[in-house]
Amino acid sequence: MNTRTNSTPPHAEFFPPATPPPRRSVPWVRLRNDLLELGRVWPVIHNMVSQELRVRYQRSFLGFLWSLLNPILMMITMTAVFSKILGRNEPAYALYLFSGLVPWLFLSGSLTDAAYCIIQNEGLIRKIYIPKLVFPVSRILFNLVNFLLTLLALFVLLVPLGAKFSLAMLFLPVSIALFTVFVLGLGIGLAVLNTFYRDCGHLVGVFLQAWYFMTPILYSTRDLETIPLFVKLNPAYPFIAQFQAIIRYGQMPSGSMIFASFVLAFVCLGVGYAAFKSHEDKLVFRL
Amino acid sequence: MPPSNLMKTSLSSAFRTKYTRHDRRSATEALIELENVALRFVSYHDKQYSIKRAVLNLLLQREEPKPVSEFWALQGVNLRIGLGERVGILGHNGAGKSTLLRLMARIYPPTHGSLEIRGIVAPLIEMGAGFNPELSGRDNIFLNGALLGFNRREMNERLEGIWAFTGLEEFADMPLKYYSSGMYVRLAFAIATEVEPEILLIDESLGVGDASFVDKAKTRLKRVMEKSNAVVIVSHDMDSLRELCTRGIWMDHGRVVDDGPIDRIVDEYIEKVRNAG
Numbered sequence: 001m002n003t004r005t006n007s008t009p010p011h012a013e014f015f016p017p018a019t020p021p022p023r024r025s026v027p028w029v030r031l032r033n034d035l036l037e038l039g040r041v042w043p044v045i046h047n048m049v050s051q052e053l054r055v056r057y058q059r060s061f062l063g064f065l066w067s068l069l070n071p072i073l074m075m076i077t078m079t080a081v082f083s084k085i086l087g088r089n090e091p092a093y094a095l096y097l098f099s100g101l102v103p104w105l106f107l108s109g110s111l112t113d114a115a116y117c118i119i120q121n122e123g124l125i126r127k128i129y130i131p132k133l134v135f136p137v138s139r140i141l142f143n144l145v146n147f148l149l150t151l152l153a154l155f156v157l158l159v160p161l162g163a164k165f166s167l168a169m170l171f172l173p174v175s176i177a178l179f180t181v182f183v184l185g186l187g188i189g190l191a192v193l194n195t196f197y198r199d200c201g202h203l204v205g206v207f208l209q210a211w212y213f214m215t216p217i218l219y220s221t222r223d224l225e226t227i228p229l230f231v232k233l234n235p236a237y238p239f240i241a242q243f244q245a246i247i248r249y250g251q252m253p254s255g256s257m258i259f260a261s262f263v264l265a266f267v268c269l270g271v272g273y274a275a276f277k278s279h280e281d282k283l284v285f286r287l
Numbered sequence: 288m289p290p291s292n293l294m295k296t297s298l299s300s301a302f303r304t305k306y307t308r309h310d311r312r313s314a315t316e317a318l319i320e321l322e323n324v325a326l327r328f329v330s331y332h333d334k335q336y337s338i339k340r341a342v343l344n345l346l347l348q349r350e351e352p353k354p355v356s357e358f359w360a361l362q363g364v365n366l367r368i369g370l371g372e373r374v375g376i377l378g379h380n381g382a383g384k385s386t387l388l389r390l391m392a393r394i395y396p397p398t399h400g401s402l403e404i405r406g407i408v409a410p411l412i413e414m415g416a417g418f419n420p421e422l423s424g425r426d427n428i429f430l431n432g433a434l435l436g437f438n439r440r441e442m443n444e445r446l447e448g449i450w451a452f453t454g455l456e457e458f459a460d461m462p463l464k465y466y467s468s469g470m471y472v473r474l475a476f477a478i479a480t481e482v483e484p485e486i487l488l489i490d491e492s493l494g495v496g497d498a499s500f501v502d503k504a505k506t507r508l509k510r511v512m513e514k515s516n517a518v519v520i521v522s523h524d525m526d527s528l529r530e531l532c533t534r535g536i537w538m539d540h541g542r543v544v545d546d547g548p549i550d551r552i553v554d555e556y557i558e559k560v561r562n563a564g
Contacts, residue, residue, distance in 0.1 A: 043433035127416030129393035281396040
């Protein structure tokens with residue numbers, strides 16, 4: 001064999017000696033760099049989200065109005081079903097239901113999307129360098145936009161459903177922000193998990209269904225004598241209950257609830273982010 | 288002052304003022320630096336890497352089974368590509384040329400070794416990577432620009448040049464899915480060359496389009512190569528390599544076999560191929 005394997009680069013003499021490899025930087029520096037990088041690719045995220053919204057409504061006559069109209073129609077249908085067929089003839093119940101269901105749909109939609117976001121963007125990931133965090137983040141932002149629009153629709157229906165606007169609603173942005181952080185943490189964790197173990201995608205649907213019934217959305221803890229353990233330990237409960245307290249009852253959520261959701265949200269984001277970052281490099285080989 | 292020296296200083300000062308992100312690095316540093324880089328591909332095709340297997344392995348205390356197939360696409364690659372170098376990579380099929388290019392484009396992370404890239408990289412590896420067929424031509428320019436690290440304003444300034452080269456302005460608002468493949472390639476090429484990247488990576492992309500486009504593309508490419516700080520080309524076309532490059536890297540079985548002035552490398556390579564044939 002005439003293969004000369006070179007241990008030193010042939011042009012070594014023309015160059016100054018190699019700089020030492022970058023030292024493992026401290027976590028917060030890496031975090032800052034990540035955020036900077038994410039900021040740089042913000043146009044990409046923005047583009048992905050807006051494009052998704054556009055594709056969804058293009059060529060329909062009412063266009064973007066559908067995103068508002070759809071949830072309104074859904075809620076009217078459900079109110080009709082519950083009041084006429086099931087005989088729960090109380091608009092308050094409908095209001096309670098929606099105040100929990102709307103945020104839940106954000107959670108389940110985001111997680112389902114996030115689970116497949118890396119796999120679906122295989123083409124892009126294999127062809128061009130892009131921070132992979134872009135994909136789950138843009139999926140969750142897309143769902144967040146829908147969530148906010150649905151919430152807006154709910155507010156349109158608030159008066160017909162017999163609710164009053166209250167001061168507590170001013171706290172809603174905080175609840176939404178905390179909930180988004182929580183969903184983001186779960187979403188990025190799930191994105192990386194499902195890329196490595198494709199089975200997860202199948203489990204997500206079933207798991208979400210079970211989780212849905214374990215969360216007081218259809219029923220209320222106020223109707224139960226004791227709060228069951230699965231509700232107490234349910235990580236979605238503090239978030240959903242906040243929305244219910246604010247929208248249905250017009251009350252500020254309790255301090256312990258806010259604190260619990262705050263801790264949960266950031267622990268979730270931290271774990272999800274760490275999981276994602278530690279596997280980000282290997283993702284391209286698993287597609 | 289000798290002219291070559293003059294050019295170098297003007298280039299390096301432009302480099303330093305234009306991109307403040309790297310302001311603390313001196314321009315004499317290599318733009319692309321690979322140190323003992325190895326890349327392993329693992330294929331799990333036959334047996335899915337599934338949760339079942341992972342759980343069973345955990346429960347039964349089994350060793351992680353050997354992957355079905357693994358191979359080292361790159362091994363022990365040491366490279367430093369500095370300011371103003373035009374590097375041509377040659378070698379037979381499967382020698383790791385494209386993989387090396389993808390590594391430089393940061394698509395693949397190295398399994399071992401360290402890789403440092405300083406500057407904006409424009410990969411012309413796959414035409415139209417990062418295009419969205421649903422979006423209009425103009426929106427795709429912004430999307431592609433964003434992927435390369437340029438914001439909307441910066442791309443707006445370059446819009447004129449892109450339309451001038453492609454002649455596609457009248458189709459600016461048409462979704463990309465209705466573009467012909469020729470139009471597609473023209474747009475992709477125009478964007479990647481219009482952004483004046485610091486590092487330009489090209490993978491045989493000259494062989495596309497009709498003859499007049501290829502000529503136009505070559506002229507444009509030469510102009511861009513003069514402006515960019517480093518160029519790496521993978522090609523089987525020895526003549527264009529000779530014409531465009533100053534330095535050649537010969538790859539074989541994932542290793543750098545030889546590295547030197549392009550003419551010597553091409554001659555040796557042709558000699559080797561002839562002898563082998």
